[in-house]
Amino acid sequence: MLDIATSMVFVGVLTASNCIAAFLMWRAYRELHGLASVSAGCLALTAAFALMVFRDPHLITAGNTAMTLAIGLVTDGMVELLGGRSRRGWVLGMTVFTALFWELVQWGDGDSTLIRVLVATVIYVGFYSRPLVEAIGSRDQISGARTCLILTLIGHMAVLVARAMAAVVNPDPSFVLSPRFLPWFQLEGAVVMMLTFFSIMFMVGAQLSATLRQRTLSLAAERRMHAQLRQFLGMLGHELRTPLAIIDRSAEMSLELLDPTQPLVTRRLDTIRATVDRLRGMMDNLLMAERAELEVSDADLVDLARIVRDLMRLLAQKYEDGRIIAALPETPAQVRGNREMLATAIGNLLDNALKYSPAGQPVHITVQQGSSITITVEDRGIGFPSHQLPQVGQRFFRADNARTVQGTGLGLSIVKTIVDKHSGLVTFGNATNGGAVATIMLPSAQR
Incomplete structure (x- = not known):
């Protein structure tokens, strides 16, 4: 029979593997910020299961707080990968609320199993609803991965709600936290995690493919622009040099035909030629500056x-x-x-x-x-x-x-x-x- 400790160790090892995989992918593609949140969430989830394995009453608050933080970060990263906005402030707020809530219920009198299950269900369903809404509204992802993610999230939310309803019907802790049901509930969470992680990897692959296609198109457009710019610079140089050459040649011929006894006119023609030479140099520098910018x-x-x-x-x-x-x-x-x-x-x-x-x-x-x-x-x-x-x-x-x-x-x-x-x-x-x-x-x- 599957026991709680075994299921927790299995899920912990699985989440640790997902954490390493997400971290390595984030290191390779840092522009995909959602992967960092997924990796951090998997790390927090591993810590949560490690704390719960010991079943120490003093670690209950820490374990459940880590669980809330983990699910919040993973779902927030999924939202980012689907093109939505990150809301880490909300995730941290829910994490702080969970820590305070578990401290209060442990200090209080009487059985608090029902209220704990209901509060956790509301928080987790709230977290999972964000990537679900983004996945339903997204049309940029691979249809198979998107459908798998939607069905996985809906199924897991249904299991969470069913567990909460069972707790309402029979709030006895021996039923809600029964060793017969709890390991299978954790195993269901592990299956959800695997399916979700595979869906995320497919979405990352789709994003990278789209980015590669966009960069390829941008590179082709840039090359066309460079070719057009080279053609324009060549035409501009020709069109500017021709009138300058005519002015310079006209001034030179005027100097050859000019009476040497007219020094004032000679100086003015020399000034014209010097100015033309300066304009030609400025034009050459400007054209070369633009050409040098090209690859x-x-x-x-x-x-x-x-x-x-x-x-x-x-x-x-x-x-x-x-x-x-x-x-x-x-x-x-x-x-x-x-x-x-x-x-x-x-x-x-x-x-x-x-x-x-x-x-x-x-x-x-x-x-x-x-x-x-x-x-x-x-x-x-x-x-x-x-x-x-x-x-x-x-x-x-x-x-x-x-x-x-x-x-x-x-x-x-x-x-x-x-x-x-x-x-x-x-x-x-x-x-x-x-x-x-x-x-x-x-x-x-x-x-």
């Missing part, structure tokens, strides 16, 4: 040392030749990425260093190989104010000591974005002998 799709082998050599030849046309002093490795310093973007990042660092350094002062660039490729650019310019170093690299930020030089505040922001997209790191600081130091570290393709 880097190219993963070609790129030799950073070769990029530096090409940039030195290009910048020699804009600044004095020989100002850039490079220390480059003899073998290719290869990384995987987008060559154009990496050239833009290194070019921005060199251009910044040359622009903010006194005329004639050298700019040093070093490329070092190892587990990562390190590029260091050091100048003898104005450097960065120490209190503003954390802001360097933010979009549109310009240091206080750089406002006398024309700029958009996008150059270093573009560098940081491009390096981030290539899984690298960029840092900015001040050299010990004055000037600024910028360091880029990128994963080596040889690693």
Whole structure:
């Protein structure tokens, strides 16, 4: 014959297993907050059965309080998993009420079996009715799991009500708490727990599948948006460059045809060309800033040392030749990425260093190989104010000591974005002998 102690041990082991399973799933999918409540509820239920196994009168209040807390947390977690709102405050309130109630009935005189059964039934049915209502109203769950959960909850609530009615008909404790019926009542609770837990697992699986489908659709939409944005940026660059080129060429031809004895007109045409050049640079920076925000799709082998050599030849046309002093490795310093973007990042660092350094002062660039490729650019310019170093690299930020030089505040922001997209790191600081130091570290393709 099934005895009370055996049934309690069996149910306790079962709830402990459910607790571990729910906790592990919650650790893997923390966005499913309901699993945390289910896991905590199963833990409280295990503690409740452990306290009841000893059948110590001093532990009766603790055991029944833990039981109320357990059922409240499990049902509250089920409501969250079904898409409803958590009401942990109500659960804690009912738990405190249970603790006070059991203390009062133990201190009171006379038999209180009937009132204890009725109060527990009202509390438990109230708890179970919440996930039942949510399950009936939910249409997002797997129909089989939802139907199983609804029938399980209705059946268990019917058993609770039937037990309460039996206590009303015959309130004798020897009948209500009979060793013949109580173990089977606990076993019925274990079956309910198993069916409920399996239903919860199916619901979790359905939620994860829905989340995966949503993320897949979002990723596809994001890729389409990126493709459209690339197309728009290309069109915008073409449409803006064409009129600027016409204005610049017209000013250049006017200078060629102009009488050299008219210096005022010459200065104005030079101003027009300088302004066009500035607008072209601003436009290029803005377009590159937006392009850099897009995901880097190219993963070609790129030799950073070769990029530096090409940039030195290009910048020699804009600044004095020989100002850039490079220390480059003899073998290719290869990384995987987008060559154009990496050239833009290194070019921005060199251009910044040359622009903010006194005329004639050298700019040093070093490329070092190892587990990562390190590029260091050091100048003898104005450097960065120490209190503003954390802001360097933010979009549109310009240091206080750089406002006398024309700029958009996008150059270093573009560098940081491009390096981030290539899984690298960029840092900015001040050299010990004055000037600024910028360091880029990128994963080596040889690693």
